[in-house]
Amino acid sequence: MQARFPAPETRHPLTLPDGTTHEGTVFLRPAIDHPRWEVGVYSYASAHRPPADWAAHLAPYLYPGSAERLVIGRFCQIADGVKFITASANHRRDGVTTYPFAVFDGFGEGRASLPPPGSYPDTVVGHDVWIGQGARLLPGARIGSGVIVGAGAVVAGRVPDYAVVAGNPGRVVRMRFAPETVAALLRLAWWDWPIARILEHEAALCADDAEAIGRLCHQIASTSPVSPEIVAPRNNAG
Numbered sequence: 001m002q003a004r005f006p007a008p009e010t011r012h013p014l015t016l017p018d019g020t021t022h023e024g025t026v027f028l029r030p031a032i033d034h035p036r037w038e039v040g041v042y043s044y045a046s047a048h049r050p051p052a053d054w055a056a057h058l059a060p061y062l063y064p065g066s067a068e069r070l071v072i073g074r075f076c077q078i079a080d081g082v083k084f085i086t087a088s089a090n091h092r093r094d095g096v097t098t099y100p101f102a103v104f105d106g107f108g109e110g111r112a113s114l115p116p117p118g119s120y121p122d123t124v125v126g127h128d129v130w131i132g133q134g135a136r137l138l139p140g141a142r143i144g145s146g147v148i149v150g151a152g153a154v155v156a157g158r159v160p161d162y163a164v165v166a167g168n169p170g171r172v173v174r175m176r177f178a179p180e181t182v183a184a185l186l187r188l189a190w191w192d193w194p195i196a197r198i199l200e201h202e203a204a205l206c207a208d209d210a211e212a213i214g215r216l217c218h219q220i221a222s223t224s225p226v227s228p229e230i231v232a233p234r235n236n237a238g
Helices: 054-058 179-188 195-200 210-222
Strands: 025-027 037-039 044-046 070-072 123-125 163-166 171-175
Touching: 179 210
Parallel strands: 037 070, 070 123
Antiparallel strands: 025 044, 163 171
């Protein structure tokens, strides 16, 4: 008999064959309490050595008082060793020196050695993004939905929906689907469905078959609108 899918507020959603929970895998929403993080339901991260503080482990330069945010969508999959290098890690790089003199004597407002206001972009990850082992996402990265980030990639800038990006510097090596299929999948937005509906269509969603995807899109479009799962947004900044 198939086990019940874990609720989105489950901290440790993976149960091992011996009945114990896998401490190194967490759903991020219940695992992170940080005012500059926003994360969607069912997104998870894994670590071979589970950290005491998942927020600091994944985004070590994102402080409670940081100007920028880290925004991660639903159903993302984050492998061991991934780091989000957010904008608070930046030094000025437009002058003669990059040395941050101000951090050592009080952070005075308007100090010339600090990046100016407005230079702290958010880092945003879409829905259903798989980030491979040891990847680095740089300040202000904008990762589209359905993207695969290869192991060890160093990614900056915008990555289009359903691209595969790899290498250092990260480059789009291919698109996962044709443009018309990508457009259909974005309209489908399966990540907004109730989990029971998603599991009902698991085979089609996981098929390497553009025709199956097309049939699913047509089937959903021809039925009554799907109500997204009602989960209160978690924005700890407010």
